[in-house]
Amino acid sequence: MGHHRRALRTTAVGAVSAALIAGGVLGLAPAAQATNAVRFVDITGDGGVVLKANVTMPAGAADGARRYPLIVLPTSWGFPQVEYLAQAQKLADSGYIVVGYNVRGFWQSGGRIEVAGPQDTADASKVIDWALANTPADAAHIGMGGVSYGAGISLLAAAHDKRIKAVASLSGWADLIGSIYSGRTQHVQAAALLDGVSVVTGRQDPEVRQVFDDFYASNLAKEQDLIDWGKKRSAATYVDQLNKNGAAVLMANAWGDTVFPVNQYADFYEKLTVPKRMELRPGDHATAELTGLFGLPNDVWTDTERWFDHYLKGTDNGIDREQPVQLKPRSTGGYEGYPDWKSVGEARGRIALDGTTTIHTNVDSGADGGIVFLSSILDQVAQVPPIAAIPLLPRRWAAVWQSEKYATARRVRGTAKLHTTLTPTKESGTLVAYLYDVGPLGLGKLVSNAPYTFHDRTPGEPFGVDLELFSTAYDVPAGHRLALVVDTVDPLYIEHNPSGAQLTFSSPANDPSYVSIPLREQ
Known part of the structure; x- marks a missing residue:
């Protein structure tokens, strides 16, 4: 370190x-x-x-x-x-x-x-x-x-x-x-x-x-x-x-x-x-x-x-x-x-985070928030945010959920919010959530991200996670979809995952998991 x-x-x-x-x-x-x-x-x-x-x-x-x-x-x-x-x-x-x-x-x-x-x-x-x-x-x-x-x-x-x-x-x-x-x-x-x-x-x-x-x-x-x-x-x-x-x-x-x-x-x-x-x-x-x-x-x-x-x-x-x-x-x-x-962000859309997904920690999946200054400047002058090939992200280290393809263009304005149930194998850990605009070839442009760290949790015991992603204003073209990716390592942040730890995301029937996105048609 x-x-x-x-x-x-x-x-x-x-x-x-x-x-x-x-x-x-x-x-x-x-x-x-x-x-x-x-x-x-x-x-x-x-x-x-x-x-x-x-x-x-x-x-x-x-x-x-x-x-x-x-x-x-x-x-x-x-x-x-x-x-x-x-x-x-x-x-x-x-x-x-x-x-x-x-x-x-x-x-x-x-x-x-x-x-x-x-x-x-x-x-x-x-x-x-x-x-x-x-x-x-x-x-x-x-x-x-x-x-x-x-x-x-x-x-x-x-x-x-x-x-x-x-x-x-x-x-x-x-x-x-x-x-x-x-x-x-x-x-x-x-x-x-x-x-x-x-x-x-x-x-x-x-x-x-x-x-x-x-x-x-x-x-x-x-x-x-x-x-x-x-x-x-x-x-x-x-x-x-x-x-x-x-x-x-x-x-x-x-x-x-x-x-x-x-x-x-x-x-x-x-x-x-x-x-x-x-x-x-x-x-x-x-x-x-x-x-x-x-x-x-x-x-x-x-x-x-x-x-x-x-x-x-x-x-x-x-x-x-x-x-x-x-x-x-x-x-x-x-x-x-x-x-x-x-x-x-009054108008909202949701991506359901259905099923149960387990990821391993300590390895960068390839989804990340970029480099301080450089990445956002490239986005500012050339509209080139950090990019990830969503189909190629290794599911061992990254959880991926996607929306349907949008028939018409969509506007993301404001703050996306993640709600999920997390079960860790260790008492501490870090996850990073990313929202991507995914084109027809599966290339995802970063829309937003945010990190989340927990300590002093009981291994094997589920708990709720609520995380606000960083606010943004981004236009999603027609024919694209949005994807939520979660992994555990990003160069922008210090991570707190013990060696060999795993994180399991679930969606109980009485408390479904989702990402709520400030989304409306253009």
């Missing part, structure tokens, strides 16, 4: 180092074309830590003759302080004062990485304090936003600082444990990616280092500590405070986000009672926003500016009258609007 973790971390560091270099370039390139004054400043954060920051102001703002709305942008995980300069220029052109800052522990900012803990939240308020004291920013019109780490910190800050009136949370999280430990299963590639980046670009707090080590080691004695640690760093924990404070919240994410899956975002969105909007698009973690960081046209950033314009400036641009849930399916080009998330 140690060698496996080191290999993952090395791969993650190599891959992301290239991305960070690109990030630095894309952040620096627009600066040469700056039309507004940009100042690089030091801001004193919580506990005296120095935060490296940059301030972009509209032309003529330095004379202090009037006040301007303020937008604060904390950087993404591992990115330098110049990350948002292209967008800062655009926002300043529109009449905003923009302060971007490097979060503590990364690059030249002081302190240590504590993963959106209390000090990170306090830092955000300190940056607002500094901007109000040192720029002609308007204290009554403050917004906050960012990508990934900056998105999570922005949501947390809005729950703790009443001055924040609007938030743009792009590719962020609302439930940290629900993101990297969903189904009680470690999302090891995602964790190794975050760990590797922070080792290269920052300085981890000892508590964070211990959390990563316990996570990799599957230390069940520390499981509750991990959950408690994650709750402190999750906006879902503070949703009542966020609703009370009233900040308008824009959330955007990608269907294939392998770091912060859509489900946890959508669950949080439904609990918000403030003005809100959720946009979901093809791609992986933060890939939908990437071109906007170059200053290129980008839907996410366009709507972010519209959101701020309406809720900070009072501009009547119609964004508040549009359907608040906007989906761009993986296989079509247009957007679909819905009144809420519940409406997305």
